[in-house]
Amino acid sequence: MGILIKNVMILTMDEDRGIIDNGYILIKNNKFKKISFGEYKGEFSDLQVIDGEGYCALPGLVNCHTHAAMTILRGYGEGLPLMKWLNEKIWPMESKFKEEHIKFATEFACLEMLSTGSTCFNNMYFYEDQIIDIVESLKIRSVLGSAIIGEEWEKQMEVAINIDKRVKNSKSGLLNSMLAPHSPYTLDKSALKEIAKEAEKLECGIHIHVAETEEEINIIKDKYNMTPCEFLEETGIFNNRVVAAHCVHLNDGDIEIIHKRNVSPVYNPQSNMKLASGVARISEMMDKNINVCIGTDGTSSNNNLNMFEEMETAALLQKLWYKNPTKLDGKTVLKMATLNGGRALGINKLGKIKEGYLGDLILINLNKPSLIPNHDIYSNIVFSANGSEVEYVIINGEILMKKGEFFNIDKEKIVYNFKNMCRKL
Ligand SMILES: [Zn+2]
Structure with missing residues (x-):
């Protein structure tokens, strides 16, 4: 099983690669397997595909x-x-x-x-x-x-x-x-x-x-x-x-x-x-x-x-x-x-979207008002975004958030337990 994110803008945070305006990210097991501009031409079987059109990927x-x-x-x-x-x-x-x-x-x-x-x-x-x-x-x-x-x-x-x-x-x-x-x-x-x-x-x-x-x-x-x-x-x-x-x-x-x-x-x-x-x-x-x-x-x-x-x-x-x-x-x-x-933190291979690095990334929605226009993506992320633009979260090659909703995480239960406990305390 792997994840393919296609048609996506990629901030690799890798000095040699910089920004890929439109490309794809292939994640296999818990690591980035292939990062490239253009279209993915490989096997699709066994892949969860995310259409990254309108999104920017960056390391978590x-x-x-x-x-x-x-x-x-x-x-x-x-x-x-x-x-x-x-x-x-x-x-x-x-x-x-x-x-x-x-x-x-x-x-x-x-x-x-x-x-x-x-x-x-x-x-x-x-x-x-x-x-x-x-x-x-x-x-x-x-x-x-x-x-x-x-x-x-x-x-x-x-x-x-x-x-x-x-x-x-x-x-x-x-x-x-x-x-x-x-x-x-x-x-x-x-x-x-x-x-x-x-x-x-x-x-x-x-x-x-x-x-x-x-x-x-x-x-x-x-x-x-x-x-x-x-x-x-x-x-x-x-x-x-x-x-x-x-x-x-x-x-x-x-x-x-x-x-x-x-x-x-x-x-x-x-x-x-x-x-x-x-x-x-x-x-x-x-x-x-x-x-x-x-x-x-x-x-x-x-x-x-x-x-x-x-x-x-x-x-x-x-x-x-x-x-x-x-x-x-x-x-x-x-x-x-x-x-x-x-x-x-001594975690090797963390913090870049690069082959061999740990498969931790987020996708932010570039169509949110805070990210338009996009003269400088780094500046938009740091000075304009507020976190609500994050719609996908992937850690160690697993999807935790998808289209803005938690995936396999019982959010309601966690919120209920926490509020209940705060009240009692
Ligand atoms: Zn402290």
Whole structure:
């Protein structure tokens, strides 16, 4: 069984191929088998055919930093300063969460991500072992990071190691895992050193919040007389493949460390703006060829999981910050949200529509008002689209959304369960 998408415009995100104005995509098993301009002349038997006339195909978007189950906390405790908000609203509410809350909330988050074109997400939260079956049955690609935070870190690391084992034994090809120490200010030095060593042993990579606020910079300076990046380098965390969320407050030396250690910073502009954390020096990092990717962060600080919105804000904020409209053009931002995302997560062959790459793509409807006229497709996607243009979602060579409707996913049931649970909570 395979999928043929014919008569379609293709954004390959491959430097050699660029844009194919009218061509076809053949997907076999879970990979792209053939990409070409013109008409498909091969065998049709055993193929599901999608007429791509009026559509543009692009690699699925990769959300590199989120806390999926925080959908329960969307819009909860708004407008408070960060510490008051966390202490009085978010943390007391999170302490009430049980496995079933995490399950329903994650399932619902996956619906939101899929419907706005994200085909892969990098998660950090609790009870990650409870969502393995959910993400596998929904057939979305994910990286599970079981949060490690505070005094209980040893117990939590054991949980994370077990999840890594389950993920490595999984046959779906959709699951990945990382160790997810919360941040340099919520774990002490000895804990971070142990986590760094364990990640090296597991070869799984590390997902961590880094230099998100000025307050964090002050805490680490008071405690160790270092910046968060210097401190993480000393603990050995950076000996691993690291996905570093935020990286808002970096000095020149920190950017050098990130560069030298091949750390992938995740830019979360909407969360940084909403919590008034600051503006990351993304454009300067991109100029140094640092692998910057994009994430939404959780829905309590965004408040949605829409990567189209995030791409637009990503570009707008850098342009304004540097007072320079040439910063972060549409193509660059789309590359950050696709190819750079795959690289950051260590998923080889993700983020291009190219022979041999993983068969993850979305089709957007070019006849939606937001995409007409089409002078520059990259610019239309980043600055004009809002996610409602996504009508087909294919992950690992399987169709999950078709003509704007979920396929083999019981959307009504997921929405009902989630609403019901939120009401009770
Ligand atoms: Zn976060």
